[in-house]
Amino acid sequence: MYELHYWPTIQGRGEYVRLALEYAGVEYIDVARQPGDERGGEEALINAMGRSDLVHPPFAPPWLKAGIRLIGQTANILLFLGRHHALAPKDEPGELWTHQLQLTLADFVVEAHDAHHPIGVGLYYEDQREEAKRRATDFREHRMTKFLGYFERVITHNSGRSGLLVRDTLTYADLSLFQVVAGLRYAFPRRMRAIESKYPGVVALHDRIENEPRIAAYLRSERRIDFNQQGIFRHYAELDGG
């Protein structure tokens, strides 16, 4: 039984791990979301990071507890889950290619976040609103298209012509691209409506994963937190070219 340790009120980076665990059909506890659990809540999460007896302390959530091991950094957790739950190829070239795509998605996610927080994570949006308008313009016009175009190209070039990124069956990178598309549609609906027809492979991948039975069941469940204005993807009309 795995334990996922992540902020209880947002999808955030924890969501990439949740999607992998849900698709793999693995049992896990989303620790900070357990009602009435004395380990639950944000305070426990903050306390856990400061524990002086940890040999491998995480820098930030999410981390996964697997037996006595703590594994931190989203892409690193997915590398582990990919290996142990058939969410990535077993051969080294395939394993590293999947991971390379995940790291590129992680870069995309940082930039999506910084579109509304270009100055500091510790400051409110309202305190960096003018800077956010400039950064979001650059993100919408240059970065979104560059990243989406890249993933479209990868899907097109996948030698299996499966419509997926890596092979004929899903990997954690496909699940993460689904989440990024969903996040961009939430945060930048106007911009996505304008450009997403240029990326038919990316959109088809999103729609296919949304309808995978275990993912569809998860998305309907209480376990899926809605997108909201505390997460990584946030909707401000003024940042969406509106």
Added chain:
Amino acid sequence: MYELHYWPTIQGRGEYVRLALEYAGVEYIDVARQPGDERGGEEALINAMGRSDLVHPPFAPPWLKAGIRLIGQTANILLFLGRHHALAPKDEPGELWTHQLQLTLADFVVEAHDAHHPIGVGLYYEDQREEAKRRATDFREHRMTKFLGYFERVITHNSGRSGLLVRDTLTYADLSLFQVVAGLRYAFPRRMRAIESKYPGVVALHDRIENEPRIAAYLRSERRIDFNQQGIFRHYAELDGG
């Protein structure tokens, strides 16, 4: 024989790969830096990224050519080199812990970069100078200390008490932390002078690696590009609290 493909005039993210290759004593060609080589230069690098016949196209430099394989994303290249050249533990917990530290260093590097480019990578510094002043203040006061404190804690907690991050012998994560400290001293000399005595383990690790024979020889060689104002770490006195 490996080929490293990276911008020829900056240390940048390629430097983490160069340090690993140099310390491992592995032969490699720094392709874009070969004088008179017809494959050399920035143009060849840009053309290579756009090639439509690549099964595993990289999103951005650096990438490593290993036989017929292309491996992209800095941390992913290091995962590969760590495995094949004894730059990381072979057991899975040790391998993933080393990688987790590398990914945290990568996050630190993004923030060091964005201190001078908070609005857009495609814009000049001069076009985002006011925003950079705000972001750099946040970086100096909150983020530098948080990251450096974290790595100090990891060195202190390393059960081998070796003064290194992971074990008794160097890993690619140690080499990367050396590079980050050197970069921070270049970009933020005033701030580093004020705070680095609080991180004696981090400073000692930097100094030790600087004096490792193969690293010392590399740093003295023509192969080492100097820090400069086109790289990730840039020195602007106004961003250093000056």
